[in-house]
Amino acid sequence: MSIPTSTSVVESAVIKAPLSQVWHQIKLQNFSDWWSALKSSDFVKGTSEDTDIVKWTFNDGTELEVKQEEHSTINHYITYGVITSKPELSYSSVLSTIRLYSVTSGDLEGSTFIEWTGNFSSDADAGVIQDAKFKRRDALADLAKVVANK
Template sequence: MSIPTSTSVVESAVIKAPLSAVWHHIKLQNFSDFWSALKSSEFVKGTSDETDVVKWTFTDGTELEVKQEEHSTINHYITYSIITSKPELTYSSVLSTIRLYAVTSGEAEGSTYIEWTGNFSSDADAGVIQDAKFKRRDALADLAKAAAKLKH
């Protein structure tokens, strides 16, 4: 019996670095530069010029091909989907967005608020959602460390 679950996940953080230092890392092909769960992230050869597809190889051997669906340098967000997976995904699809905002006042002034969402197809189970939640948390912690190095 499957457990009813939300099919979306939202993780967020305040990173103590200016938006420019964090945004610098938000390119699908550069995620392995900060995310310790990734062994590599590189453009897939042979795709059309109009489509950005990046292969993420995780340290556990999982391989995902992710396609950039939207990218805005003005509004500081990127949206991507998973188009192939080895091993195969246990769900049909997921659309993820990473969005950044400059914190302009208060105690965290000069920092960056980042939100990483994932909207899964209805066949994703609770285990998938929990895994996505913790992967995002770990990645955001890794990103905070990488951005702090760039800050100075």
């Protein structure tokens, strides 16, 4: 019997670096520069840069091809979906968005608020959602470390 679960995940963080510095890192082909779970992130051979399909190879051997669906340098967000996976995913689809906001006042003024969401198909189970939550938390912590050292 499956456990009913939300099919979305939202993780966020405040990164103590200016938005421009953090935004510079948010390119699918650059994720392996800061996300320690990734061994590599490269444009898929045979596709043009305009297609924006990137292969993420994780340290555990998992390979995902992700396609950028939306990108805004004005509103500072990207949306991407997984189009292929080795091994095969246990769910049909996921669409993720990473959105950045400048913190403009208060103790953390000059920092960046970052939100990373994932909206999964209804066949994703609680384990998938938990895994996505912790992967995003780890990745955001990795990103904060990298931009803090710049």
